[in-house]
Amino acid sequence: xxxxxxxxxxxxxxxxxxxxxxxxxxxxxxxxxxxxxxxxxxxxxxxxxxxxxxxxxxxxxxxxxxxxxxxxxxxxxxxxxxxxxxxxxxxxxxxxxxxxxxxxxxxxxxxxxxxxxxxxxxxxxxxxxxxxxxxxxxxxxxxxxxxxxxxxxxxxxxxxxxxxxxxxxxxxxxxxxxxxxxxxxxxxxxxxxxxxxxxxxxxxxxxxxxxxxxxxxxxxxxxxxxxxxxxxxxxxxxxxxxxxxxxxxxxxxxxxxxxxxxxxxxxxxxxxxxxxxxxxxxxxxxxxxxxxxxxx
Numbered sequence: 120x121x122x123x124x125x126x127x128x129x130x131x132x133x134x135x136x137x138x139x140x141x142x143x144x145x146x147x148x149x150x151x152x153x154x155x156x157x158x159x160x161x162x163x164x165x166x167x168x169x170x171x172x173x174x175x176x177x178x179x180x181x182x183x184x185x186x187x188x189x190x191x192x193x194x195x196x197x198x199x200x201x202x203x204x205x206x207x208x209x210x211x212x213x214x215x216x217x218x219x220x221x222x223x224x225x226x227x228x229x230x231x232x233x234x235x236x237x238x239x240x241x242x243x244x245x246x247x248x249x250x251x252x253x254x255x256x257x258x259x260x261x262x263x264x265x266x267x268x269x270x271x272x273x274x275x276x277x278x279x280x281x282x283x284x285x286x287x288x289x290x291x292x293x294x295x296x297x298x299x300x301x302x303x304x305x306x307x308x309x310x311x312x313x314x315x316x317x318x319x320x321x322x323x324x325x326x327x328x329x330x331x332x333x334x335x336x337x338x339x340x341x342x343x344x345x346x347x348x349x350x351x352x353x354x355x356x357x358x359x360x361x362x363x364x365x366x367x368x369x370x371x372x373x374x375x376x377x378x379x380x381x382x383x384x385x386x387x388x389x390x391x392x393x394x395x396x397x398x399x400x401x402x403x404x405x406x407x408x409x410x411x412x413x414x415x
Contacts, residue, residue: 120259123200127256130193133186134218134252135398138245140179141225142394145242145297146387150228152176157229183222190218190252197255204258206409214251217244235298242294242394243287250402257406269358271411275347279411282340283404289337290397292330301327302384308377334376341369341400361407365400372396 144150152172153160160166160177169177194211201207221244228238271279296302301323305311311328348355348362375393382389 120200123196124256124259126189126196127193127252127259130186130189131249131252131256133182133189134245134249135395137179137183137186138242138249138398139391139395140175140182141242141245142297142391143387144175144179146384146390147172147175149173149175149179153180153229155230157226180225183225187218187222190214190248193252193255197258201255201258201261204261207255207258210251210254210258214248214255217248217251220244221248235295235300238298239291239294242297243291246287246290246398246401249398250405253399253402254406254409268410269352269355271352271358275351276408276411278344278347279404279407282337282344283401283408285340286337286397286401286404289330289333290401292326292333293393293397296326296330299323299326302379305331305380306383308380331376334373338369338373341365357410358407361403365403368396368400368403372400 144152149172152170152174153166153176156162158180160169160173160180166173166177194215197207198211221241224238224241224244228241299322304323305327307313309331311324311331345362345366348358352358372393375389375396378386378389379393384390
């Protein structure tokens with residue numbers, strides 16, 4: 120089991136790196152760094168005299184391929200070794216399916232091109248893949264006679280499911296804003312170009328403002344989640360820890376989003392942090408759903 124733990128951690132790191140690389144590719148406009156050829160790069164296995172954009176795109180393809188193989192192996196290995204966890208089959212299939220779909224969508228974008236509405240799903244499937252692998256990794260630390268679970272009420276379970284689905288919606292809207300080229304359409308925060316609401320200024324402004332509002336509402340929901348835990352479940356240390364970690368993640372997420380606006384989306388580090396925080400938060404809530412529903 121120790122080998123599986125180490126392997127799952129390594130796989131999680133690779134998948135996380137792929138997700139961040141995808142953000143870098145989008146942010147730097149390197150999606151066509153290898154032209155419209157896939158899996159070759161300008162028709163070559165190894166590009167000759169590559170530009171910066173080519174290096175970014177080519178490296179992303181290599182790491183994604185390795186991550187895909189690692190996830191498939193992890194899915195099979197965990198399915199065989201963790202069969203005492205009833206959810207393992209679902210997450211093994213989910214991890215494999217998400218990483219495959221993610222790769223096919225990336226290839227489709229290179230060869231055929233895709234509208235922002237579809238390309239936003241590419242990042243969305245990356246987040247799902249990370250969440251599934253992250254959950255499998257946490258499963259490797261459980262034992263047949265000591266499975267992790269927390270006791271919560273029915274309404275709180277439903278709230279966790281709702282906030283998880285909503286977090287994914289925020290992920291999608293953020294990816295859509297990036298692929299639409301709307302990240303810098305509004306200057307200033309919280310106002311957009313000096314106006315409180317500019318939904319009437321076209322779809323690009325609408326996308327930016329909708330994502331802002333969606334992100335701020337998610338912050339409110341996470342605060343409600345934490346307050347709910349403090350009121351009824353503070354005696355359960357795991358749930359309390361998840362609450363405080365989620366609060367930290369959402370505030371860093373919010374601040375990094377504001378930072379992207381104030382720096383005109385020119386700071387790569389801030390953009391990476393923004394993508395990282397929401398992805399980890401989503402993964403954490405996926406795991407929270409599981410531990411609130413596990414039956415010994």
